[in-house]
Amino acid sequence: MRLPILLASLLLPVAALAQAPSPLPPTAARLEPFRLGQLKVWTLQDGQISLPAALLKGIDPAEAKGMLGGKDAAPTPVNAYLVRMPGKTVLVDTGIGKAPDENSGHLGEQLAAAGVAPVDIDLVLITHFHFDHIGGLLKADGTRAFPKARLLVPRLEQTYWLQDPAQLPERFRERIPKVKAILAAYEGAGALGAFEDGAELAPGLRALAAHGHTDGHTVYAFTSEGRELWCLGDLIHFGAVQFARPEVGVTFDLDSPKAIQSRQDLFRKAAQAHVVLAGAHLPQLVRLEVKGNGYTAVPVAQP
Secondary structure, three states: OOHHHHHHHHOOOHHHOOOOOOOOOOOOOOOOOEEEOOEEEEEEEEEEEEEEHHHEEOOOHHHHHHHOOOOOEEEEEEEEEEEEEOOEEEEEOOOOOOOOOOOOOOHHHHHHHOOOOHHHOOEEEOOOOOHHHHOOOEOOOOOEOOOOOEEEEEHHHHHHHHOOHHHOOHHHHOOHHHHHHHHHHHHHOOOEEEEOOOOEEEOOEEEEEOOOOOOOOEEEEEEEOOEEEEEEEOOOOOHHHHOOOOOOEEOOOOOHHHHHHHHHHHHHHHHHHOOEEEEOOOOOOEEEEEEOOEEEEEEOOOO
16 A cells, blocks of 8 residues: 555555555445435545554553454445435445555545546545545546535534634645645536534535544434434544444544544434444444443344
8 A cells, every 4th residue: 555645545654554454355346325214325445554553542442452353443335325315315425535556535436336427426524634545536637526415524623724824723724625626626616615513414414523632523313214324534533433322532632622523423423313323443233222321233124
C-alpha cells in the first residue's frame, strides 16, 4: 500500500500505519438490497484498509489486541451506502476513489452491481470531509462523478475546512485544495447545499449531529414505516472494540471527548429504538443490544 495516499485518505499519523489490508472481496454479479419498510439499502464497499490497534486510545494495548483476536491491526472496509427511498435515490459517502496501487475505487462497479448508474443518484450526503468519504465525488478529469445529484454537506464541516488555513492543523492544510475543488465543481453546477444540525433533508431523512471525529461530523437517519436506518460515517472505527467499549477513542479524532460523547449518546438511542446501523468501517449492518456498560452488535437479517 502506498503510504502517501493512505495518509491523504484518512489523515492518519505516519506511525499509525501497519499491515497491508486484506484483498477486497470480488463484486458479486448483482448486489441484493436490505429492505427496511419502503427503503432498499445496499452496502457498497469502495475499498479496504488496515487499521492498527495502536490507533486506539483509552484502552490497555494488550486488551485491545485481545479484542482484535490477537492481531495488531484490523482489516477494515471503506463503505458507502446506497438508499432507495420513495421518490429519491441517495448515496451516503463516496469512498476513497481510484488511486494507483490502492485497494480502492470500486464504488462504480459496486453501484453497477446494485443496478444503479451514477446518473441515477439524486442526492449525495457526506458525513464529513475525510478523504475516504469524499474521494469518489469527482472523476479523474475533475468533473462531477454524479452529474444529476445534489450534494449536501454539514455546514459546520464546510465552514471548518474553508476557514483560514492557518487556523487548521498543519497536517490538514495540503488537503484544502482538493476539498475546494470538489465543492466548486458542485457549486458551479448549482448542485451544492449545506445544512444545519438536525435538519430534515427530505421526508423520512434527517441529519443527526455527531461531532468530535471532525467539527461537523454527521449521522444520517432514514425512517420508513416506523423503522430506522442510521448511516454512521466514522462514529465507530473498530467494531470489535468500540461497541463493547464506546468510551475508547481513536488518535485521529479532532476532539476525542466530544467524539466519545457522540458515540455514547447515539449508541444509547440506537439500542433503545432498535435502529439498524450502517457504518463506513463496519463489515455488516447491525442492531445494538445493551451488555454491561457497552453493547453487543447483532447482525441484522432480512425482516
